[in-house]
C-alpha cells in the first residue's frame with residue numbers, strides 16, 4: 725500500500741487551501757506516496773461566516789479525528805488568529821483525545837504551514853505554538869529548515885514561510901500566494917513525503 729500523507733487544514737478565505745494544493749503536488753511527486761487533502765470542520769455559525777465575508781467551502785472532504793490514524797505522515801495548515809492557529813483547527817485537535825490516549829499518532833512525522841495577513845503577524849509564532857499539539861501526541865515535528873535553498877534568503881520580494889514551514893501573506897485578502905511561496909509549499913510536501921516514506925520503510 726502506498727505511503728499515505730494527509731494534508732489537513734482549515735482555510736476561511738482560500739490562502740491556506742491554495743498552499744495545501746501545492747503541498748499535495750509536492751508530496752505526490754515522491755514515488756510510492758499518495759497524498760490526500762482534508763479540511764477540518766467549520767465551527768462558526770453561517771451568520772458569522774456571512775458577516776466575515778467567508779466564501780463557501782470547497783469540495784475537499786471533512787476529516788474526522790479517527791481518520792488521522794490511517795496516515796503515515798501529515799502536513800497541518802491553518803490561518804493565523806492573534807498569532808496562533810485558528811480555533812477551527814484547535815477544535816479539531818481537541819477532538820483527538822481518543823487517539824492521544826492510545827498514542828496512535830506517536831512517531832508519525834508532521835509538518836506545519838500557515839497564512840497571516842501581515843508581516844510580523846505571526847508566521848513563526850503560529851507554527852511554534854502548534855508544536856505543543858504534536859508533542860502531546862508524540863508526533864515528530866518536521867521543519868523544512870533551510871532545505872528550500874536560495875528562496876529562503878529572498879529579500880527583493882515579499883515571501884511568507886520560514887524554517888518552520890511554508891506560508892503566505894494574505895494582506896487584505898486580495899494577495900494570493902506567489903510563485904515563490906507556491907514553490908516553497910511544493911518543496912515542503914515533497915520533503916515531508918520523502919521523510920515519511922523513509923520512516924515507513926524503516927519500520
Ligand SMILES: Cc1cc2nc3c(=O)[nH]c(=O)nc-3n(C[C@H](O)[C@H](O)[C@H](O)COP(=O)(O)O)c2cc1C
Pocket residue numbers: 734735736737738739740741802803804805806807808839840841842843844845846894
Ligand atoms: C479573528 C482574526 C484574527 C486574525 N489574527 C491575525 C494575526 O494575528 N496576524 C495576522 O497576520 N493575521 C491575522 N488574521 C488574518 C488571517 O490570518 C487571514 O485572514 C488568513 O491568513 C487568510 O487565510 P485563509 O485565506 O486560508 O483563510 C486574523 C483574522 C481574523 C478573522
